Amino acid sequence: MNRILTAFLVITWLGTAHAVELLNVSYDPTRELWRQLNERFIAAYAKSPGGQLTIKQSHGGSSAQARAVIDGLEADVVTLALEPDTDAIRKAGLIADGWQKQLPNGSVPYTSTIVFVVRKGNPKGIKDWPDLVKPGTQVITPSPKTSGNGKLSFLAAWGSVVSRGGSEADALEYVTKLYKQVPVLDSGARGSTTTFAQRKLGDVHLTWENEARLEVQEAGGELEIVNPPTSILATPPVAVVDANAKRHGTEAAAKAYLEYLYTDDGQEIIAKNFYRPVKPEVLARHKADFPDVKLFPVTTVAKDWNDAFAKFFGEGKVFDSIYKP
């Protein structure tokens, strides 16, 4: 028994100790994206002086993942859904100031948005944001407290009112009604997808554009996408977790890894996984994949991402005041 135990321990230790390894802590629906990106990047990196590399992934609700990194999950890079999640790690002293300027385009390698997924044939006739609050319509979306998808759904809903001339009071009334029609708030995007697609709860699922495409693809004709006329522009940023990378001696590899996202190759994989690439020529090649949703920036609903977080999702702020489970 003891010998077996020792053998196991030795194996686990051997498995963990050697080879350059990166840990990428990401948000929930990016699993398929990073699987493909990692495969290609590892192959490309093997040919560089950096050599052999392994990349480990961790996925979960964006804010929950940021919390884990702050609590000591040793991420070399974070690729979270929203800027304030990454910035919270900076505030904990693990990422250097000015991380937004370390990589092109404000460290945002792709954008995305929130769209609707409905059941086959769109039985509830959902076309636009106001349709979501019709009586008897059940809405599935994750918790704005833990999830990037959840926060973006909320901000998109709010913005759908104010970007079309509604007042803040109108927006408050709208989201209050909306969240009364949400039967369950999962902690991350993928959990909500499971709730909607596999447990078959609800009439409409508010989710990432990329997640919606994957969800519909997996459902084999049972689900379809509805692109609302307007939605929020999501800008998921990436960053090296400096303190961890330094300790691990993986700074060069981590930097090369994130820079790879901006190459033609990286952008192509990003586009193929239904994230909107930031390189204009790659986006042009995939024009047909990304329908014309009028995307409003976060500044429509708040000063910036941090302000939006504080104003809507802070303890006792707007979301807490409207959502009573």
Place this chain on the structure above:
Amino acid sequence: MSTPDHTNSRSDPRWVRITLVTAALGVVGVLIVIPLVDVFVEAFGRGFGAYWRTLTADEDTLAAIRLTMTVAPIAVVTNLIFGIAAAWAISRFRFPGRTLLTALIDLPFSVSPVVAGLIFVLIFGLQGYLGPWLRAHDWRIIFATPGLVLATTFVTFPFVARELIPVMEAIGADEEIAAVSLGASGWQLFRRVTLPNIKWGLVYGLILCNARAMGEFGAVYVVSGHITGRTDTMPLRVEKLFQEYNTPGAFAVASLLASLALVTLAVKTALEWKTRRDLAEAARLRSEGEEP
């Protein structure tokens, strides 16, 4: 002028019995039998070959199985030692705080596993009490195997002790006192007298402890950090595979855990029968001995 229904007034009316039995069987069927069968149907639906490939072709699934096979035995052995020590202390000595200790042993049963996990994050996390010191000395506790072991050990702590305390109290200390008076050393006493008496209760506790250790989800979910192929135990792997649209994979791993449950159930039933007989035997011998 008596019908069987009337004469037997100690029994409930027939309709009550039928309703209750149907309800009980229905609930067990819907909540336990159907899901259990479903797990195996889903897992083996595409043949044993496909099942085996699903399990063995995925490096991350194999890593999860290896991790569970590392974490669970360590937790079980730890609880074996602490369980015997605690049961011995409680059943053999009278000391201040004894009742409190008995109550505290049960604490992991009443605390939500998520809270148990959070406790460890608060203690060993980078923002916690010991986190910065651990980081400075390059020790990894949470988001690594030691954290998983700690969380698992915590939630499975009561099983061994809870099983042993009643057994040891029922058996009493007479034989041990006799052994000591005949010059047995501590170790001899334990190995030759106590252990044979408690062995079935001990095995029973270990089986339950192991089943829970392998199946634990909530506490390890919090301390795992969800690093694929590194800190995912089998239950966490099931969730991940399911969420990644890999339903066959999820059910294949789930079927392993379900098989473990079935084996546990069989062993548990056999042991329950055995311990009940041993306890009755011990009680009978004692009452015979007390008679003048």
